[in-house]
Amino acid sequence: MYIRETDNSLIVKKGVHMMRAAIFAIDTGAYKAKAESASAAALKRLLEQAGFEVKAAGILPQEKEVVASVLSQLADSGSVELILTTGAVGYQEDDCAAAALADAAERLIPGIPEALRTYNLRYSKKAMLESMAAGIRRKTLMINLPESAKTAKEDMEYILPEVVQVVDNINL
Numbered sequence: 001m002y003i004r005e006t007d008n009s010l011i012v013k014k015g016v017h018m019m020r021a022a023i024f025a026i027d028t029g030a031y032k033a034k035a036e037s038a039s040a041a042a043l044k045r046l047l048e049q050a051g052f053e054v055k056a057a058g059i060l061p062q063e064k065e066v067v068a069s070v071l072s073q074l075a076d077s078g079s080v081e082l083i084l085t086t087g088a089v090g091y092q093e094d095d096c097a098a099a100a101l102a103d104a105a106e107r108l109i110p111g112i113p114e115a116l117r118t119y120n121l122r123y124s125k126k127a128m129l130e131s132m133a134a135g136i137r138r139k140t141l142m143i144n145l146p147e148s149a150k151t152a153k154e155d156m157e158y159i160l161p162e163v164v165q166v167v168d169n170i171n172l
Helices: 028-033 038-049 064-077 097-104 111-120 125-129 149-170
Strands: 002-004 010-012 020-026 053-060 082-086 134-137 140-145
Touching: 020 038, 020 064, 028 053, 038 053, 038 082, 038 149, 053 064, 064 082, 064 097, 064 134, 064 140, 082 097, 082 149, 097 134, 097 140, 111 125, 111 134, 111 140, 111 149, 140 149
Parallel strands: 020 053, 020 082, 082 140
Antiparallel strands: 002 010, 134 140
C-alpha cells in the first residue's frame, strides 16, 4: 500500500513493517577501487524518503555469474522485497545486468524495462540501446536501472507506484 502525502511524495507502508530493499551498482572499475556509486546513493535516498528500509547497498563486478548469484541468494533469503541494480545495461560484452537478472528470476516482467526505455527515449535515442530486465524470484521484485544517477532516480520515481503494487501483491 502507498499513501500520497500533501507534498505529493510517496510513502510506502506494508502491513506493520516497511518494505525492504537492496541496491547494487554493477561496475567492475568501482568494485576494484572500492568506490562509491552515485546512482546507488541517489536510489537509496529516494527509497528511504518513500518509506523503504534499505537493508543492503553495494557494488558488484560486471560478472554475470556473480551478479546472478547475489540476486538469487538475497531473494531466496527473504530479507528484501525489492532489489535494484544500476549499470551494466548497455550492449557491450561485459554489460551483464539483464542476463544476470534473467538467470536469477523465476518470472520476467518485460513491461517494466519496456516502459523505462520508452520513458528514457524522451531524452536520448541511445535509450533504445539499453538492455534492462525486471523479474520476480520468490517474493522479491528485481529491476535493472541505468548507470546514470539522474536517470536511475528519475526512472525509479516514474515506476515507484507500480513497483509498490507488485511488491505488495507478491507478498500477500
